[in-house]
Amino acid sequence: MASLKALKIRIGSVKSTQKITKAMKMVAAAKLRRAQEAAQNGRPYAERLEQVMASLAGRISGVGASPLLAGTGKDQVHLIVVATSERGLAGAFNTNIVRAARRKADELTAQGKTVKFYLAGKKGRVLKRFYPTAILADHEMGAIKKLTFDDARVVADDVIARYLNGEFDVAHLFYSRFVSALVQEPTGIQIVPVPLAPKTGANKVESTSGGAVTEYEPDEETILADLLPRNVAIQIFRALLENAASEQGSRMNAMENATKNAGDMIKRLSIQYNRARQAAITTELVEIISGAEAL
């Protein structure tokens, strides 16, 4: 059995660990609220842009449209953008995203496609171990304190430039969708070429314009060409916002569990410590009594 002193030290160390995890949990909870708010604030823009895009895409024939909408005509090289967090200690948050991305990559590889990766966030770097030659870029986001649209724009512009350069044909984005503070769902969406559901969306928008013919200035195609890169950026921005909220939610849970586990451990160690203390006292008493009897 461990000595009394060793047990006492052990209890002390678990206690201070518990203090840290408890503090981290509370910080994560506070940050989660803010991140959730930011994710909500981003919704109106995305919704309206989507409506406009859908109504525009319904009016434009596929021929001669921007490559961002029509695609390159090939389906050979796939780019997987993996959005992860900059910090660990968030439970299985990053692992889940990376796993979802890898599953997609393996699936595509099995179909004979080429897969490349674009990492947004430090924790995606584990992918370097699995696909050392397929990492196209590693975008550092550690310096960002509060995520702004410009940060997403940088990523989007880079992705689009590479697309127009012919580096890939299709781009997917992997991130964690924020369902609730307890549930985060790793999700993959296609961002390039821009997927649009023109029919249903167009009808909806048509009805809001009261049946009148909408005028375009400049023409539809120019407007669409202007909006397409913006759509890619907003998709990435939303993903990053959801990711931020998910990260905090995941961390909150992980730290909550860690705090609970530390509590259990302290209880167990305390019992062990008390037993050892009592055993020591008993031994001492027996020694004293037998000493007295011997006299």
Place this chain on the structure above:
Amino acid sequence: MLHFELVTPEKLLRSEEVHMVVVPGTEGDFGVLEGHAPFMSTVRDGIISIYRSQGGTPETVAIKSGFAEVNAKGLTILAEHAG
């Protein structure tokens, strides 16, 4: 009154009833009043003027990378930056 919305990716900045909004469109400035025909336009980086009442002094907001849509519901401006 015209229903006017100014939205950035980070926030819904304005959602209010106004008299008129003057927008710097790519092909020239245009003013939007209530009952304007459906219209879509890209917007130059510049200043939009919001008139709360007829003949009043306008409130100005600088926007960047904008896009304007007018439909039966009103005017919506999507801008990457505003303020």
